[in-house]
Amino acid sequence: MISTEQYRFSPVYIPASFKRNTNHWYVKSWKAKDNRIVDLYSQLEYFNFLLHEINPDVQLLCEQPLHINCKFNGARLNYIFDLWVKWRSGYEELIEVKRKDDLVPSPSGNLEPKNWSLISQWCSENGYSCRFITDNEITSNRVLLSNSRQVLKYNPDYIDLSLRSELMSKITTGVKVSLVDILNLYSYVSEETFMSTLIYCYINGELETDLKEFPLSKVTKIFGV
Numbered sequence: 001m002i003s004t005e006q007y008r009f010s011p012v013y014i015p016a017s018f019k020r021n022t023n024h025w026y027v028k029s030w031k032a033k034d035n036r037i038v039d040l041y042s043q044l045e046y047f048n049f050l051l052h053e054i055n056p057d058v059q060l061l062c063e064q065p066l067h068i069n070c071k072f073n074g075a076r077l078n079y080i081f082d083l084w085v086k087w088r089s090g091y092e093e094l095i096e097v098k099r100k101d102d103l104v105p106s107p108s109g110n111l112e113p114k115n116w117s118l119i120s121q122w123c124s125e126n127g128y129s130c131r132f133i134t135d136n137e138i139t140s141n142r143v144l145l146s147n148s149r150q151v152l153k154y155n156p157d158y159i160d161l162s163l164r165s166e167l168m169s170k171i172t173t174g175v176k177v178s179l180v181d182i183l184n185l186y187s188y189v190s191e192e193t194f195m196s197t198l199i200y201c202y203i204n205g206e207l208e209t210d211l212k213e214f215p216l217s218k219v220t221k222i223f224g225v
Contacts, residue, residue: 007033008092009065009084014039028155029053030203031061035156038063045082047138048097050148052085056205060086066094072122079119081130088205094123096132103134147211151199158196163189164206167198171207172224180218198222 010033025046029038030053040046040063052058065084068077081094096113103111113119113132123130139145163186171177186194201207208223 006060006086007062008086009062011039011062011064012067012080014041014064014080025049027053027152029061030152030156030200031058033060033062042097044097044099044135044138047145048083048095048133050152051138051145052083053152054144054148054203054211056203056208057088058085059088066128068119068122070122072118075115075118077115077118077122079115092129094128094130096130097138098132098134100134100136141212143215144212147216150216151195151202151211154192154196154199156196156200158190158193159200160189160193160197163193163197164201167201168206171222175224177222178218179220179222182222183218 023042025040025043027038027040027046027049029035029049032038038049040049045063049061049063052061062084064080064082066081068079070077082097083095084092085095086092096116096119098113100111102113104114106112106117116132120130167182171182182198183191183194198207202209202211202222206225208225210221214220
């Protein structure tokens with residue numbers, strides 16, 4: 001069980017008037033506090049969220065974690081980051097998602113979000129690390145993105161910790177099995193419970209798969225780590 005003290009942020013308040021005019025994506029999260037349903041405001045935010053959810057190196061996350069609303073170095077900043085991520089290494093960062101076409105040239109000639117130099121300076125002075133990623137990066141691995149949408153439809157509420165222990169004892173370091181074989185072995189367990197437990201093991205780095213390279217199927221390979 002993850003201590004709630006490890007969650008540095010909670011989602012900022014978004015006015016209802018803004019919500020009515022955006023493209024919403026509601027997702028049951030595996031890594032947000034209390035496995036709650038998160039509220040995302042564009043398809044790109046949704047894709048970015050999925051890729052961080054499924055990444056075994058990510059421990060915790062929170063959508064719309066921080067609202068910068070202040071005057072800084074003579075400019076007015078009004079900015080909400082899209083995601084906060086805590087990696088298993090302990091490193092934390094705020095992430096902004098932008099379409100590459102929406103980037104603007106910086107004074108140094110690099111393409112970046114509007115006012116990014118001020119935003120990153122504000123973050124640095126207030127103890128935060130930040131970066132931005134573009135649609136090109138987020139959609140670079142279409143196989144993984146498609147797999148993320150499929151496997152994360154399962155529900156973390158159905159995890160069976162006893163089954164998890166069994167899987168970990170059978171799929172040890174050096175062992176490789178196909179999904180269909182392990183499903184047949186546990187045919188007495190409901191698919192919802194089995195897949196939810198297996199996904200929990202994967203996204204927490206306890207098992208590895210070939211989901212980065214191949215579409216999810218009965219022959220998907222599962223590895224011990």
